[in-house]
Amino acid sequence: xxxxxxxxxxxxxxxxxxxxxxxxxxxxxxxxxxxxxxxxxxxxxxxxxxxxxxxxxxxxxxxxxxxxxxxxxxxxxxxxxxxxxxxxxxxxxxxxxxxxxxxxxxxxxxxxxxxxxxxxxxxxxxxxxxxxxxxxxxxxxxxxxxxxxxxxxxxxxxxxxxxxxxxxxxxxxxxxxxxxxxxxxxxxxxxxxxxxxxxxxxx
Amino acid sequence: xxxxxxxxxxxxxxxxxxxxxxxxxxxxxxxxxxxxxxxxxxxxxxxxxxxxxxxxxxxxxxxxxxxxxxxxxxxxxxxxxxxxxxxxxxxxxxxxxxxxxxxxxxxxxxxxxxxxxxxxxxxxxxxxxxxxxxxxxxxxxxxxxxxxxxxxxxxxxxxxxxxxxxxxxxxxxxxxxxxxxxxxxxxxxxxxxxxxxxxxxxxxxxxxxxxxxxxxxxxxxxxx
Numbered sequence: 001x002x003x004x005x006x007x008x009x010x011x012x013x014x015x016x017x018x019x020x021x022x023x024x025x026x027x028x029x030x031x032x033x034x035x036x037x038x039x040x041x042x043x044x045x046x047x048x049x050x051x052x053x054x055x056x057x058x059x060x061x062x063x064x065x066x067x068x069x070x071x072x073x074x075x076x077x078x079x080x081x082x083x084x085x086x087x088x089x090x091x092x093x094x095x096x097x098x099x100x101x102x103x104x105x106x107x108x109x110x111x112x113x114x115x116x117x118x119x120x121x122x123x124x125x126x127x128x129x130x131x132x133x134x135x136x137x138x139x140x141x142x143x144x145x146x147x148x149x150x151x152x153x154x155x156x157x158x159x160x161x162x163x164x165x166x167x168x169x170x171x172x173x174x175x176x177x178x179x180x181x182x183x184x185x186x187x188x189x190x191x192x193x194x195x196x197x198x199x200x201x202x203x
Numbered sequence: 204x205x206x207x208x209x210x211x212x213x214x215x216x217x218x219x220x221x222x223x224x225x226x227x228x229x230x231x232x233x234x235x236x237x238x239x240x241x242x243x244x245x246x247x248x249x250x251x252x253x254x255x256x257x258x259x260x261x262x263x264x265x266x267x268x269x270x271x272x273x274x275x276x277x278x279x280x281x282x283x284x285x286x287x288x289x290x291x292x293x294x295x296x297x298x299x300x301x302x303x304x305x306x307x308x309x310x311x312x313x314x315x316x317x318x319x320x321x322x323x324x325x326x327x328x329x330x331x332x333x334x335x336x337x338x339x340x341x342x343x344x345x346x347x348x349x350x351x352x353x354x355x356x357x358x359x360x361x362x363x364x365x366x367x368x369x370x371x372x373x374x375x376x377x378x379x380x381x382x383x384x385x386x387x388x389x390x391x392x393x394x395x396x397x398x399x400x401x402x403x404x405x406x407x408x409x410x411x412x413x414x415x416x417x418x419x420x421x422x423x424x425x426x427x
Contacts, residue, residue, distance in 0.1 A: 019402055024246040025330040082306060085324050086298040093291050122290065125247040125328045132321035177417035181243060182410050189406030196401065 003146045005202065010150025013199050016126045017158035018192035023126030027159050028184055030117070037163035041156030043117045045149070048127055051095045052148035055088050055131040056141055063087065088131045096122045126155050162188065225347055229354040238331045238355045239362040240413045245331035248322045249363055250405040256379050258318050259367035261308070263360025265323060269300045270332050271352035274340040278348035281341050293336050294327065301326045331355055366408050374399030 016022045023044070030040045062068065065079035100118045103111040121127060130151045134144050165187055174183050238244045245266070252262045276296050277284075284292050305323045308316040316323065326332065335355050340348040371377060373396045376384035384393070398404050 021247050021250040021402065021405075022325070024250065025244060028243055028246065082302060085302050085305070085327060086295060088324075089294050089298050089327050090291070093294055119290070122294070123328045123330060123333050125325050128328045129247075129321055129325055132324045136321055175414070177421070178410075178414045181240075182413040182417065185406045185410030185413065189403035189410065192403035192406065193401075196403070 003142060006143060007146050007150045008201065010147055011154045011157065012195060013201060015154040015158060015195055016129065016151050017155060017188070018195045020129065022129040023124045023155055026120055026124050027155075027162070027188075028181065030120075031159050031163040031166055031184070034160060034163045034167060037159045039113055040117045040120070041159050043121055044124065044126065044155050045152030047092070047096060047099065047118075047121050048130055048148045048152035048155075049145070050099065051092050051127060052130045052134055052151075053141065053145050054095065055091055056134055056139070056144040058087055058091060059084065059135055060141075084135060088128060092127055092131070093122050126151065158191070161191065225350055229350045237358045237362065237416075238334070239359055240409065240416055242334065244334045245329045245359055246409075248325055248329060249359065249366070250402065250409065252319055252322050253363055253367040253370055253405055254374065254400055255318075255371050256364065256367045258315055259363040260360070261312065261315050262319060262322065263356070263363045265304045265308070266326055266329060266331065266359055267353055267356025269297065269304060269326050270335055270356040271349050272300055273297050273332055274335055274348040274352035275345055277336050277340040278343060278345040289341070293333065297332050297336075298327050331359055362409070362412070365412070366405055369408055370399045370404060374404070
């Protein structure tokens, strides 16, 4: 039940886009059509669920103070937490590269639909952000997995919703200087306000 | 006859450190090619750290330092980076610089570092840094790249500070922690605007800022 609550909380109450603005760049750039937004959303869920638990294992068994004790007891005072940024981003870049290669080889159809988004995801703030939140909030492994699913789904939901709204916006009269980026920002703000009404839900 | 004049090697003028071209590199990102409002880069952190002015200023400084020095380093070694793995090389250099900034913040300004939480680490994936590395530092000389980094960092910082001033004054009635809204206004029924402290406010302010900027400079309109 606690895990289910965490899932709901990360998808709706603390949505990565509306509450933390993570991944705004690709969110604004790739939300002109529902189809491409859907592709990017799925790719983000995939990479997020893969890398965040992986980074958890790296943190727990290599970086934390005393984490290296499984190699030799004398290493139990070593604290390598300051290396977290470099290792996290290398894991993400490496995992994305690996996923891209595996997909190209075994599932060409999926690769053709998601492939162009994968390099973009390496520098998507929401992926690294999820890993850093995992570190800061000291989640355990189960919580980390659930959190990564929730964060990925939250991003997916936000980008598909915005793309759907922007497709409809083509038929409305917007002042010229506000078209495009400006109105996308304001709509995101309004959607954020709508999502604020989820706050207070608890399980 | 004319070929002769072409073949004469032109005397290469040594470019001054702050020549007109370099000043342009430094100044343009502040307005016409502002990274946040025109190039849509680095929006993520621009919105999240702006509830108060002080963290916004620190964040702006951090991003400026990281952008400038990563541009400089990449411009120095760009010829020896293999094309296929350049992204990972760039990420590692940026991550190194961000680690230094993060450790400095933790050592000297612990409270601000706590407030910025994960957003210091997220400078690594800030699109401004990567975007400038790809678009500028990979093909330019070190000194202009360094200036370009500073210019873009300041352009980003400018937006951050403007948004944070609006949010702090209207949201909590203070500026850098000092009260600026006088007490008699509160006595007459004025209240702080709670919306300003919530995430959507930042989006509205930046949206309106983009509106204003594009209205002033119509040539920007079709760029997005």
